Amino acid sequence: MRATWIGIVLSVLASLVQPDAGSARAAQLSITKTVNNNPMIIGAESVYTITVSNTGDQPAAGITMTDTLPSSLTAGTLPSGCTAAGQTITCGGAGLTLGPGEQQTWQIPVTVDPSLSDGTNIVNQAGVTSTTPGVPSQSTQLISQTQTQTDVEITKTAVPDTAAPGDIITYTLTVTNHGPSDAVDVTVQDPTDGNLVTIVELPDECPPSGLTVTCPLGTLGPGETRVLVFTVRVVEPQPDGTQIDNCATVYTGSRDTDWDNNHSCADTVVHPTPTPTPTPTPTGRPITSATKSGPATAEVGDTFTYTLVVRNTGTAPAYNVVVHDPIDSNLTVVSVSQGCVATAAQVACRVGELGPGEERTFTVTVRVNDDVPSGTAVGNCAVIYSTSRRTLTRENGSCVETIVTTPTPTPTPTPSPTPTRTPTSTPAPTDTGGPGPGPAPDHGGAGLGPRLPYTGAPTAWLAAGAALLLGVGAAVRILARRTARR
Numbered sequence: 001m002r003a004t005w006i007g008i009v010l011s012v013l014a015s016l017v018q019p020d021a022g023s024a025r026a027a028q029l030s031i032t033k034t035v036n037n038n039p040m041i042i043g044a045e046s047v048y049t050i051t052v053s054n055t056g057d058q059p060a061a062g063i064t065m066t067d068t069l070p071s072s073l074t075a076g077t078l079p080s081g082c083t084a085a086g087q088t089i090t091c092g093g094a095g096l097t098l099g100p101g102e103q104q105t106w107q108i109p110v111t112v113d114p115s116l117s118d119g120t121n122i123v124n125q126a127g128v129t130s131t132t133p134g135v136p137s138q139s140t141q142l143i144s145q146t147q148t149q150t151d152v153e154i155t156k157t158a159v160p161d162t163a164a165p166g167d168i169i170t171y172t173l174t175v176t177n178h179g180p181s182d183a184v185d186v187t188v189q190d191p192t193d194g195n196l197v198t199i200v201e202l203p204d205e206c207p208p209s210g211l212t213v214t215c216p217l218g219t220l221g222p223g224e225t226r227v228l229v230f231t232v233r234v235v236e237p238q239p240d241g242t243q244i245d246n247c248a249t250v251y252t253g254s255r256d257t258d259w260d261n262n263h264s265c266a267d268t269v270v271h272p273t274p275t276p277t278p279t280p281t282p283t284g285r286p287i288t289s290a291t292k293s294g295p296a297t298a299e300v301g302d303t304f305t306y307t308l309v310v311r312n313t314g315t316a317p318a319y320n321v322v323v324h325d326p327i328d329s330n331l332t333v334v335s336v337s338q339g340c341v342a343t344a345a346q347v348a349c350r351v352g353e354l355g356p357g358e359e360r361t362f363t364v365t366v367r368v369n370d371d372v373p374s375g376t377a378v379g380n381c382a383v384i385y386s387t388s389r390r391t392l393t394r395e396n397g398s399c400v401e402t403i404v405t406t407p408t409p410t411p412t413p414t415p416s417p418t419p420t421r422t423p424t425s426t427p428a429p430t431d432t433g434g435p436g437p438g439p440a441p442d443h444g445g446a447g448l449g450p451r452l453p454y455t456g457a458p459t460a461w462l463a464a465g466a467a468l469l470l471g472v473g474a475a476v477r478i479l480a481r482r483t484a485r486r
Contacts, residue, residue, distance in 0.1 A: 027100070027135045028056030031065070031128045039145040040122060043114035043180030043222055045076060048142075052092075052128045053103035061097040062131025066090055067108060070123060072116050076109030094131070114182045114222050118148040118255065151178035151258045152186060152220070154250040158266035163244075164273040165236035168200065171266065172229050173215075173248050179222025185253030188215040188228065196244045197232035206230065213248075220252075234270060242270040284315025288354065288384050290323065292398035299407045300374070303334060303367045306400065308382050310351055311359040318386045321351035323362065325382040330404070331366040340364070354386075374406035 030053045037046040050067060054060050067089040069075060075084050082091040091106045098104060112122070127139035155174045163169055173190065177183040188206075190213040192199060202208060205228060206215035217226055234244070247265035256262065294306045308325065312318050325347040327333055333342045340349040340362055349362045368378070381399035 025057035027054055027058040027060035027132055029060055029128055029138050030055055031138045031140045033126050033140050033142045035144050039147040040112050042112045042116045042146050042148045045109055045111045048108040050126050051103055051105045054098040054100055057100050059097055059099045060130040060132045060135050062094050063092045063096045063098055065092050065128045067126040072113045073110040079106050112146055116146055120146045148181040148254045149257050150181050150183040150254045152183050152250050152252045152256055153261040154248055154264050156248050156264040156266045158268050162269050162271050163234050165234050165238045167234050168231050169268050170231050174227050175250050176225045177220035183220045183252040183254045186217040186220050187251045188248055190248035196235055200231040200233050202230045203228050238270045240272055244268045286312050286316045286318035287314030288312050288318050288396055290382055290384050290398040292382050292400050294400040295402055297403045297405050298368050299405050300368055300372055301370055306364045308362045309359055312354040312356055315356050318354045321354045321386045323349040323382055323384055328378045330369055330372045330378050334365040334367050337363045368404055372404045376404040378402045
C-alpha cells in the first residue's frame with residue numbers, strides 16, 4: 001500500500017517537470033481594422049487602418065493581409081507593398097515576417113459611392129494568414145454607417161436691370177450641387193408678383209404652376225449644374241421707379257451643409273420709355289464734288305500716288321456716296337487706301353454718308369509699266385455717285401494727266417589728264433675772261449653719245465628759219481594773184 005502511494009507521488013512530480021507537448025510556445029497573429037470617418041461621408045474619401053500583430057513567442061513568416069471591399073467603395077492610391085485585383089486588396093506576402101511582439105500597419109483610402117442612400121451600413125472584412133506551420137489565420141469585420149453631405153447653391157440674374165412697362169425681363173437661375181454626395185429631390189421655387197409681371201415663357205423643367213415657378217430637378221450629382229431660364233412681361237401701366245423684386249429658393253431631400261446659398265434674388269426698376277424726339281426732315285440739298293491730283297510727269301518704272309478729295313459743300317447729307325476711278329492700261333495698281341477696292345481696271349472707294357461740310361481723302365498708288373513709250377500721256381479720271389435724289393453733283397468728276405518720260409542716263413565721268421612734267425632749263429656759264437670758252441656743262445643724258453660744244457646762243461637759228469618761211473610764203477601769195485589775173 002505504501003509503495004502505491006509513492007508511485008502516485010512520483011508520477012505527479014514527473015508531470016510537473018515535463019510539460020505537455022500541446023503547451024509549447026508558438027507565433028500568434030491578430031488583426032484589427034478602424035476607419036477615420038464614422039459615419040463615412042457618402043461621396044467623400046475615408047481611410048481604413050488595418051494592423052496585424054504577432055502576439056506569440058515565435059516569428060511568423062509569409063504574412064499576407066487581404067481586405068475585400070464592398071461594391072459601394074472604390075480604392076484610392078494604395079500604400080507600398082499592396083496591390084488590388086478588382087475589389088480585393090492584398091498586402092505583404094512572402095517577404096513579410098513579424099517577430100514576437102511586432103506589428104505591421106496599412107492605410108487603405110476608399111471613396112464611398114456618391115449615389116449611396118443616406119444611412120446605409122458598409123460591411124468590410126479583412127483577414128491575415130502566415131506560411132509558418134501551426135499559425136492560424138485571423139479575420140476581422142467592421143460595420144460603418146454612412147451619411148450624405150451636399151451643398152446645393154442657387155444664383156439668379158435679371159436682364160435688363162431697368163425696364164419699361166410692357167418690356168420683357170429674362171431671369172436666369174443656376175443651380176449647382178457642390179457635393180460630395182448626390183443631392184436628391186432637388187426643387188426650385190420662384191414666386192412672381194402678378195401685379196407687376198406676367199409669366200411669358202417657362203423652361204421644360206418647370207411646368208406651369210400659377211404665379212409660382214416650380215422646377216423639380218430630381219437628383220444632381222456632385223459638381224452637376226442646371227440652368228433654368230424663364231421670361232416675364234412688365235404689367236402696364238407701372239409708376240416710374242417701381243421695383244420688381246424676384247427671389248428663388250432651391251431645396252433638396254439630402255442633408256445640406258450650407259443653407260445660406262439656397263436663396264438668391266434679382267431686382268428690376270421700372271422707368272417709362274421717353275417719347276423719342278422726331279428727327280427733322282432735312283430741307284437742304286447735298287452738293288458733292290471731287291478734286292484729284294497727281295504728278296505732271298513720271299519716268300518708266302516710276303511709282304507715284306493719285307490723291308482724291310471728295311467733298312459735300314451742300315446743306316444736307318449725301319447718302320451712299322461711291323467713287324469710281326478707272327485705271328489706265330499703262331499703269332499697275334500698287335496699293336489703295338482704306339475703304340477702297342482695286343481690280344486690274346478700276347478702283348472703287350465707298351464713302352457712305354457724307355455730311356454737310358465733310359470731306360474724305362483717298363489715295364491710289366500706281367506704277368508706270370516698263371513697256372510704256374516715252375511721251376505717252378496717261379489720263380486718270382474719278383467720278384462720284386450718290387443715291388440721294390436731291391444731290392447736286394458739281395464737278396463730280398476730276399481728272400489728271402501724267403506724261404511718261406524716258407529715264408535720263410547717268411553721264412560717264414571724264415578722266416582727268418595726267419599733267420606733263422616741265423623740264424628745268426640749264427643756266428648759261430659765266431664768262432671768266434679767259435683765253436677761250438671752257439668745257440661744255442654737263443646736261444645729263446648719259447649714254448646718248450658725244451656732247452655738242454655749247455655756243456652760248458642756242459635759239460638763233462630759230463629766228464632765221466622763221467624769217468625764211470615768211471619770205472617764201474609772201475612770194476607764193478603774189479604768184480597766185482598774178483596767175484588768177486591771167
